[in-house]
Structure formats: C-alpha cells, structure tokens
Amino acid sequence: MIDVDDLSVTFGHGPAAVHAVRRVSFHVANGESFGLVGESGSGKSTVLRALSGLNPNWRGHMAVTGQALGRRRDKAFYKQVQMVFQDPYSSLHPRHTIDRILAEPIAIHRLGEADRRIAEALEAVGLGSQFRYRYPHQLSGGQRQRVAVARALILEPKVLLLDEPTSALDVSVQAEVLNLLRRLKTEQGLTYVLVSHNLSVVAHMCTRLAVMNHGAVVEELTVEQLRARAPTHPYTKQLLTASLGYDRAAIDRFEDFAANG
Amino acid sequence: MSTAVQDQRRSRHDWLLSDTPDSRTQARLGRAYLAWLSFRRNRLAMIGLIIVLAMVIIAALAPWLAQYNPTVPILRDRLQPASAAHWFGTDGLGRDIFSRVVYGTRLTLYVVLLVAAITAPVGLLIGTLSGYVGGWLDTVLMRITDVFLAFPKLILALAFVSALGPGIENAILAIAITSWPPYARIARAETITIRDSDFIAAVRLQGAGTARIVWSHVVPLCTSSLVVRVTLDMAGIILIAAGLGFLGLGAQPPLPEWGAMISSGRKFLLDQWWVATVPGIAIFVVSLGFNLLGDVLRDVLDPKSRDGA
Amino acid sequence: MSQQSLLEVEDLHVDFATPKGLVQAVRGVSFSLGREKLGVVGESGSGKSVTGRAILKLVRPPGHVRAKRLAFDGIDLQGCDERAMRTVRGKRISMVMQEPKFSLNPVMTVGAQIAEAYRVHGQASAADTKRRALEMLQAVRIRDPERVYAAYPHEVSGGMGQRIMIAMMLIPNPDLLIADEPTSALDVTVQLQVLAILDDLVSQRGMGLIFISHDLSLVASFCDRVMIMYGGRVMEVCDAKHLNEARHPYTRGLLNCLPRIEAGGPDGGADLPVLRRDPAWLEQGL
Numbered sequence: 001m002i003d004v005d006d007l008s009v010t011f012g013h014g015p016a017a018v019h020a021v022r023r024v025s026f027h028v029a030n031g032e033s034f035g036l037v038g039e040s041g042s043g044k045s046t047v048l049r050a051l052s053g054l055n056p057n058w059r060g061h062m063a064v065t066g067q068a069l070g071r072r073r074d075k076a077f078y079k080q081v082q083m084v085f086q087d088p089y090s091s092l093h094p095r096h097t098i099d100r101i102l103a104e105p106i107a108i109h110r111l112g113e114a115d116r117r118i119a120e121a122l123e124a125v126g127l128g129s130q131f132r133y134r135y136p137h138q139l140s141g142g143q144r145q146r147v148a149v150a151r152a153l154i155l156e157p158k159v160l161l162l163d164e165p166t167s168a169l170d171v172s173v174q175a176e177v178l179n180l181l182r183r184l185k186t187e188q189g190l191t192y193v194l195v196s197h198n199l200s201v202v203a204h205m206c207t208r209l210a211v212m213n214h215g216a217v218v219e220e221l222t223v224e225q226l227r228a229r230a231p232t233h234p235y236t237k238q239l240l241t242a243s244l245g246y247d248r249a250a251i252d253r254f255e256d257f258a259a260n261g
Numbered sequence: 262m263s264t265a266v267q268d269q270r271r272s273r274h275d276w277l278l279s280d281t282p283d284s285r286t287q288a289r290l291g292r293a294y295l296a297w298l299s300f301r302r303n304r305l306a307m308i309g310l311i312i313v314l315a316m317v318i319i320a321a322l323a324p325w326l327a328q329y330n331p332t333v334p335i336l337r338d339r340l341q342p343a344s345a346a347h348w349f350g351t352d353g354l355g356r357d358i359f360s361r362v363v364y365g366t367r368l369t370l371y372v373v374l375l376v377a378a379i380t381a382p383v384g385l386l387i388g389t390l391s392g393y394v395g396g397w398l399d400t401v402l403m404r405i406t407d408v409f410l411a412f413p414k415l416i417l418a419l420a421f422v423s424a425l426g427p428g429i430e431n432a433i434l435a436i437a438i439t440s441w442p443p444y445a446r447i448a449r450a451e452t453i454t455i456r457d458s459d460f461i462a463a464v465r466l467q468g469a470g471t472a473r474i475v476w477s478h479v480v481p482l483c484t485s486s487l488v489v490r491v492t493l494d495m496a497g498i499i500l501i502a503a504g505l506g507f508l509g510l511g512a513q514p515p516l517p518e519w520g521a522m523i524s525s526g527r528k529f530l531l532d533q534w535w536v537a538t539v540p541g542i543a544i545f546v547v548s549l550g551f552n553l554l555g556d557v558l559r560d561v562l563d564p565k566s567r568d569g570a
Numbered sequence: 571m572s573q574q575s576l577l578e579v580e581d582l583h584v585d586f587a588t589p590k591g592l593v594q595a596v597r598g599v600s601f602s603l604g605r606e607k608l609g610v611v612g613e614s615g616s617g618k619s620v621t622g623r624a625i626l627k628l629v630r631p632p633g634h635v636r637a638k639r640l641a642f643d644g645i646d647l648q649g650c651d652e653r654a655m656r657t658v659r660g661k662r663i664s665m666v667m668q669e670p671k672f673s674l675n676p677v678m679t680v681g682a683q684i685a686e687a688y689r690v691h692g693q694a695s696a697a698d699t700k701r702r703a704l705e706m707l708q709a710v711r712i713r714d715p716e717r718v719y720a721a722y723p724h725e726v727s728g729g730m731g732q733r734i735m736i737a738m739m740l741i742p743n744p745d746l747l748i749a750d751e752p753t754s755a756l757d758v759t760v761q762l763q764v765l766a767i768l769d770d771l772v773s774q775r776g777m778g779l780i781f782i783s784h785d786l787s788l789v790a791s792f793c794d795r796v797m798i799m800y801g802g803r804v805m806e807v808c809d810a811k812h813l814n815e816a817r818h819p820y821t822r823g824l825l826n827c828l829p830r831i832e833a834g835g836p837d838g839g840a841d842l843p844v845l846r847r848d849p850a851w852l853e854q855g856l
Contacts, residue, residue, distance in 0.1 A: 175827035
C-alpha cells in the first residue's frame with residue numbers, strides 16, 4: 001500500500017544543513033497498522049509530512065497503492081490519504097464551527113450531500129449532533145481530536161497518517177481515542193501509519209514498527225518481538241527500558257546514541 | 262424592572278450563550294454577544310462608542326438638528342458670540358457655527374468611511390497574499406509597501422492633492438493612498454504566524470487552493486487586528502483631512518469641513534475665539550471617541566485576552 | 571527518611587472568579603509531607619498545578635486561596651505577608667516548572683541567572699558565587715560547566731535547560747522542592763536522566779519533593795507516596811509500591827486505561843478499558 005524507499009529530507013544548506021531524515025525505507029501493507037517510533041528530532045514527523053505532501057523538499061522514492069508520488073499532490077491523492085495532527089488545540093480553525101470544518105472537504109471535492117455526510121461523520125466518532133454548531137474552543141481536547149478524526153475520514157480515505165494523535169491528551173481520553181481509532185480501522189478497512197514517541201501506544205495499535213533515531217531507521221520489528229523483549233539494536237532496548245518506568249540502576253546505563261555520519 | 266421582562270432577558274441571554282447551538286446563526290450571534298458583554302464592561306469603551314454613535318446620529322439627522330443653512334452667508338450676523346439664537350456663535354460670513362459643525366460631521370464621516378473602505382481591503386489583500394505565498398511575490402509587494410511607508414503621510418497626501426487638484430474626493434484618495442501600507446504589514450505579519458498552523462496544513466491536505474485558504478482561513482483571523490488598527494487610525498485620518506482642509510487643499514468652501522473652518526477662523530482667533538476653537542473641539546472629541554473605541558476593541562477582539570476564545 | 575512533617579496542608583481551597591462564574595480549582599485538599607517524595611497525579615483540570623502554586627502563594631487575583639492550615643516547618647504560610655514569603659520562596663521552598671524555555675530568562679546567560687538565584691538569598695562575593703554556581707552545574711551532571719555557565723538559554727537543549735533550572739532552584743539549599751511537570755516536555759530517556767539527578771539531589775540533601783505530573787506510572791515508579799487528584803479533590807493517597815492495590819475507582823480506572831506493551835495487540839487485543847467518571851467523585855474527596 002505504502003512504499004517508502006531511500007527517503008531523505010534536509011533543511012537548510014551548507015554546514016548548517018539539518019539532515020532530518022536519512023535514507024529511510026519502509027513498506028506498509030494494505031490494512032496494516034505501522035508504527036514509527038522515536039524521540040524528538042528523530043525525524044518521524046518529518047517522514048509523515050513528506051509522505052503527505054506538506055513538505056515537498058525530499059529525495060528518494062515514495063508510492064501509495066503503487067503510484068509513485070511527485071513533489072505535488074493532486075486532489076485524488078488527498079481523497080486516498082489523510083492525516084490527523086498532534087495538537088488538538090491548533091488543528092481546528094478557531095473561527096469556524098465544527099459544521100464548517102467538516103463541510104469544507106466536502107465542498108472542495110464537490111461530494112455533495114453535505115448534511116448527511118457531516119451527521120454520519122460526527123456519529124462515527126461518537127460525537128452527538130449538539131456539537132455540530134459549536135466552536136473549537138468550546139470543546140475539550142478529546143472532543144477536538146474526534147473532530148479531527150471525523151474530518152480526516154469524511155473524504156473516505158484508505159490511508160490515515162496519525163502524527164502523535166493522543167500525545168496531547170489526558171490518559172483517560174487517550175484510551176477513548178485509541179479505541180475509536182481501532183474501531184474505525186476495522187470498520188472501514190483503513191491502513192494506518194502511526195507516529196509516536198510512546199512505545200506502549202504503538203504496541204497497542206500496531207503490528208509492526210520502525211524505530212528512528214537522528215533521522216535514520218535503527219531497527220524494524222514486529223510488536224510480538226517487542227513484547228518478547230527481543231529487540232536487537234541497543235537503542236531500541238534502551239527505549240524499551242525507559243518506557244517501563246523509573247529504574248535507577250538502568251538509567252545509569254543509558255547511552256547517548258549520537259547520529260552516525 | 263418587572264420579573265417578566267427580567268425573565269425574557271435571562272432566557273435570551275441563555276439562548277445566546279448556549280453551549281449547544283442549533284444553527285450557524287445562533288453560534289455566530291452567541292459569539293457576538295459574548296464580545297458585546299465584555300465590551301460593555303469597560304466604561305471608557307462605552308464613552309468612545311457613545312461619541313462615535315452620537316456622531317453618526319448627528320450626521321444622519323443633520324437637516325433637522327441644524328437650524329440654519331450652513332453655506333449661505335448672512336453678513337449682518339457675522340462674528341456673533343454664543344447666544345440663544347446661535348448656540349456656538351457665527352463665523353466670519355455670518356453662518357451659524359453649530360449648523361456648520363453638525364453638517365461637518367457628515368463630511369468627516371464621509372472621509373473616514375471611504376478611506377477605511379478603500380484602504381482596509383487593499384491592505385488586507387496585499388498583506389495576506391504576500392504573507393501566504395511568500396517568495397518573490399512577497400518581496401515585490403513588500404518593497405512597494407516600503408516605498409509608500411517611507412513618506413510622511415501628510416507630505417505624501419499633500420503631493421497627491423497638489424497633483425490631482427483640491428477637493429474632498431481627491432483628498433480622500435490622497436489619504437487612502439498613504440494609509441494602506443500599515444494594514445498590509447499587519448495582515449502579512451498575522452498571515453506568517455498563521456500559515457504554519459496545523460489547521461492550515463489540514464486544509465491544504467484536503468486539496469484546497471491558495472485562494473480558498475487565504476480567503477476563508479487566513480483573512481478571518483487577520484480582521485480583528487485590522488479592525489483595531491483602522492479604528493485607531495481614524496483619528497489620524499480626521500486630522501490629515503482637517504490639515505488638508507486647513508491648507509485649502511481638501512474640501513473647498515463653502516463646505517463646512519472642520520479643518521477649513523479652523524483655517525478661516527484663524528484671523529479672528531484673539532477676539533472671536535469661538536470661530537476657530539469650536540470646530541477644533543469637534544475634531545478633538547471625535548478623535549478621542551475613535552481612539553477609545555479602538556483601544557477597547559483591541560482588548561475585546563484579541564483572542565488571548567478574551568475568555569475562552 | 572524522617573516522617574516529621576515538613577509541610578502540612580489542611581482543607582485547601584482555591585477559587586477563581588471568572589466572567590462565567592466561580593471556578594473552584596481546588597476544593598478541600600489536605601495532606602502532609604515529610605522529607606520524602608510525594609507524587610501528585612491528576613489529569614488536566616484536576617487542580618494539581620494550582621495546589622503547588624498555592625503552597626508558594628503564587629496564585630494571583632482573581633484567584634483566592636484559603637485553608638484551615640498551611641504550615642511549612644512550623645511557619646504559618648497563610649499569615650506570611652509578601653515580604654515574609656520572599657524569604658521562604660527559593661530559600662526554603664523552591665519550584666521547578668515544565669518548560670525551561672519559559673522559565674529561563676532568554677537575555678541573561680545561564681551563569682548569571684544561577685548566580686542571581688544564589689545572591690538573592692544571601693551575601694556572597696562574586697568569586698564565591700561563581701564557584702558555587704559551577705559546583706551546582708556539576709551536581710546536575712553537566713559535563714562542561716564553564717561552557718554552559720557562559721551560554722544563553724536558547725543555546726542549550728531541553729534536558730539541559732531543566733537541569734539548569736534544577737541547579738538554579740537548589741542552589742539556595744531549600745528544604746522542599748515543588749516540581750510541576752518538570753519532565754513532561756522531555757524525551758523519555760532524557761526524562762529519566764533528569765529524574766535520576768533529582769532523585770540523587772533530593773536524597774543527598776534530605777529534602778522533601780512534591781512531584782506534580784499527569785503520568786501515573788512514572789510517578790509510581792519514582793515517588794514514595796502518590797496522591798491522586800480529580801476535580802480539585804484528593805481521591806486517594808497511597809504508597810507508591812502499593813499502587814496496584816489502590817482501591818478508589820478513579821485510580822483503578824486510570825491504571826487500567828493505560829496501554830501496555832505486554833497486553834493484547836491491534837487485532838487480537840481488547841480495547842482499552844474506558845474510565846467511567848462517576849459524578850459522585852466530584853462531591854466527595856478525601
């Protein structure tokens with residue numbers, strides 16, 4: 001479904017250039033849920049932005065459903081691939097009602113039947129019709145993320161790119177949103193690429209994952225392997241240890257995995 | 262106040278502030294009402310608003326408020342001090358100053374509204390396009406803006422009016438030409454802040470084109486700062502118009518333009534001080550009104566300071 | 571560690587008068603703290619941050635603080651005026667906040683800020699101050715303290731910024747440190763490294779620590795006792811190592827809804843149990 005080969009993204013030029021993504025390759029099958037894990041600066045969000053077309057300055061090869069992607073994307077692409085952003089407080093236009101936010105993609109793609117689609121989208125994400133004419137600031141973080149998911153799904157895409165969708169949410173709200181995402185995936189047969197710094201979230205949502213550090217993929221493994229505590233790369237092992245909680249002795253053994261070349 | 266009226270007010274208040282609006286209009290009215298509530302709390306704002314509203318009402322009702330014809334000279338009544346017949350006295354040609362000031366509000370409003378109507382959209386369009394599209398378009402538009410910003414407003418207005426010829430329409434045009442650059446700057450600055458937001462990214466990811474994004478998404482977020490700036494500038498616009506009038510380059514006689522009235526009243530300043538001073542006070546009050554209004558509009562419209570916005 | 575009370579809070583209330591009505595951020599919170607690490611856990615809106623600020627009397631109008639008792643080491647904090655509080659803040663009770671970006675002055679070098687924190691609480695020569703500051707930077711495991719001393723806040727990473735904050739806040743040798751989400755903005759490995767530093771310093775100096783966070787599992791593995799807050803009230807207080815035996819349904823709910831690496835998977839695994847909020851919790855706390 002998604003093929004990424006040798007993707008590189010660089011910001012700036014010359015000696016101040018930042019190699020945010022270095023020759024990253026991964027493949028996601030149709031209907032799969034794939035995780036991209038890393039700490040800040042690992043390049044995982046940049047990969048998503050390049051894949052979605054938000055950042056046109058990349059080198060390498062990317063393809064979705066076999067069709068190679070160029071610098072620009074067309075409307076047909078956006079009907080297939082959508083994205084949910086991290087911060088629920090800035091991913092909805094502050095001056096538009098929820099109704100307007102959901103009506104926009106319908107209008108852009110001239111799908112028609114806006115009323116029905118909006119009502120169905122809200123229902124699918126578990127928001128009642130009383131939310132329809134509210135403004136984003138009148139909604140909680142979790143509710144806003146649901147609207148963001150509704151907006152992404154209103155075009156009936158096949159692929160959903162999720163950029164840390166629950167990092168800014170409270171733990172109890174996170175559980176609700178993650179459950180929602182899983183249910184929607186099963187119901188609509190979606191393919192997910194989930195970016196997160198949280199190994200537990202990725203383990204819960206995905207079947208396979210790639211671990212990134214300083215722009216490069218350090219290791220690719222299945223969630224089974226993760227669960228069996230069988231990662232091979234020391235960075236992944238360290239990340240796994242860190243996600244299990246505060247362990248004074250283990251922390252003393254932490255290393256700094258600097259970028260290599 | 263009877264309880265029935267109080268109940269009615271309360272239920273309307275509740276309907277407007279309802280958390281679950283049933284329609285787009287209800288939601289929009291609710292937002293406007295909230296803004297009005299916080300506006301009302303500020304006494305200075307109310308003074309500013311009252312002054313501006315009073316000016317509009319006076320301008321509308323001018324023919325009924327003014328007892329004399331503002332342009333026809335009656336020489337035997339010239340330079341009369343304030344009296345029951347002439348509340349502000351008469352000027353050098355015997356015209357009732359009160360009537361002239363009242364009719365002058367129309368001219369002032371005319372100038373101010375036309376200038377705002379021309380400059381604000383132009384500045385907004387240039388600024389948002391410049392900020393959103395960036396690149397060479399941004400550079401070109403901003404250098405053009407710089408050129409206009411480099412000249413002091415009054416001098417540039419003078420130059421234009423001298424080239425175009427005196428008259429109130431030309432004065433308006435000249436003032437408009439010199440007033441738009443700051444709005445372009447403001448709009449551009451706001452656009453640059455907004456353009457990297459997630460909600461803009463989200464709508465780009467739906468396939469929206471630049472026009473749609475700028476018009477529906479960027480412009481609504483720039484309007485508050487623009488409205489504030491325009492309101493605060495109105496006082497300055499009134500003064501420039503008055504300045505041009507004073508120099509004889511704005512409204513031509515016998516139009517009761519306040520600046521021109523001050524100019525013609527100069528000669529009598531020592532003995533018949535009211536001829537020049539009264540229009541001066543009018544300019545002062547109206548400028549103050551707009552300034553107060555603008556100050557508070559800024560506090561009200563700034564989303565960070567408003568509750569829940 | 572001594573269980574003699576360092577801080578006693580009894581029936582703390584913090585209210586905010588807003589245009590939309592009275593917001594009760596903290597509603598009757600009581601706890602006592604010895605020279606130990608107490609974790610205060612809650613979701614957003616639980617009142618945990620406001621509690622921390624109220625102890626240091628950092629809540630400004632329209633916020634209003636009242637308590638039956640608010641005592642630190644025998645000193646009645648409620649009776650202290652602003653001048654008296656200034657001798658307590660920093661010198662006896664310190665606070666570290668979430669974002670070093672926002673708590674460090676961007677136009678002063680790191681060294682100057684640490685030195686200022688030191689000098690504010692006592693006279694010292696310039697040379698002495700610098701020496702103490704460098705010592706402090708070393709204590710927070712900054713490898714080249716001289717370079718960092720001369721650097722500006724924007725030149726250091728987030729993790730280092732937090733370590734600098736800790737150095738600044740601990741240089742006057744306070745007895746109690748209130749840390750409000752000190753590591754939430756940091757990466758997981760850096761988070762733990764910063765916590766390790768905090769752990770060592772707090773134990774070495776016999777300090778008390780109030781660790782405010784939304785991360786229940788982190789707090790449970792780091793602190794000695796955990797206090798769970800919801801809706802401005804305390805739901806439960808228990809020993810960190812007995813957290814799994816917690817009885818309050820809110821605590822259990824929070825524990826259960828955390829995704830775990832061990833459990834399930836996307837296709838076979840169960841949904842995360844959802845926390846059902848009982849409105850009764852808002853009425854009764856501890």
